[in-house]
Amino acid sequence: MTISIAFSFQVTLVGSLEMPKADIWVVTAIVSGLVGYCAKTYFTFQANMVTYQNLITKSMYDKQLDSGKGTLLHLCDDVIQQEVKEVIVSYYILMEQGKATIQDLDSRCEQLIKEEFGVECNFDVVDAVKKLEKLGIVSRDSIGRIICVPLKRANEIIGTTTEEMVMRAQQAPAGS
Missing domain, CATH: 1.10.10.10 (Winged helix-like DNA-binding domain superfamily/Winged helix DNA-binding domain)
Incomplete structure (x- = not known):
């Protein structure tokens, strides 16, 4: 899904640039959309990494508690x-x-x-x-x-x- 959206942005951008008279506002909007989508993907990935690290930390903490007296x-x-x-x-x-x-x-x-x-x-x-x-x-x-x-x-x-x-x-x- 992510690759297909990024690909469609690229196709639209290349198609706009190939037109004899490319409108700067259309190119700016397409590039802005592509940058925004990449930023969203990056921050979603970072949030998932933090969630995963918290899960591992909690699991390790729970296992460490269990390794004591019990x-x-x-x-x-x-x-x-x-x-x-x-x-x-x-x-x-x-x-x-x-x-x-x-x-x-x-x-x-x-x-x-x-x-x-x-x-x-x-x-x-x-x-x-x-x-x-x-x-x-x-x-x-x-x-x-x-x-x-x-x-x-x-x-x-x-x-x-x-x-x-x-x-x-x-x-x-x-x-x-």
Whole structure:
């Protein structure tokens, strides 16, 4: 559209100049119209650039705000969930398949994830077992294999642990 209007101005200007007696007022009007149209196009472009830059600036500002506490808390929550999942999968494998060495447990956990989700991973079984041992849900036999307590007992242990934490939080003096 812009090119066709500019082209028609040029055709009109050239046509006026080719006439034997070109009227200076007609040529001035055509040139003024062409200059005015070019100025309008330029200023419209500049206004669109400013609008676009403001949009980018606002978008960057919004993304920067989102990268603060919310993002950090979201990452922390994801890490905690991942560690809880590792502990649950490790306990489940021990509960279903019995005693296992660290290497056996690691490969069994990785195999379960591959079978159930079709994803290969490097399972961090050592960290999961440490957490389970700290909770008192697993232990090791005389040759180092990992053994889990029955599910009912594990629920009692975890339930007690959670209750203890809540009780400590309620008993703690305000401001400490």
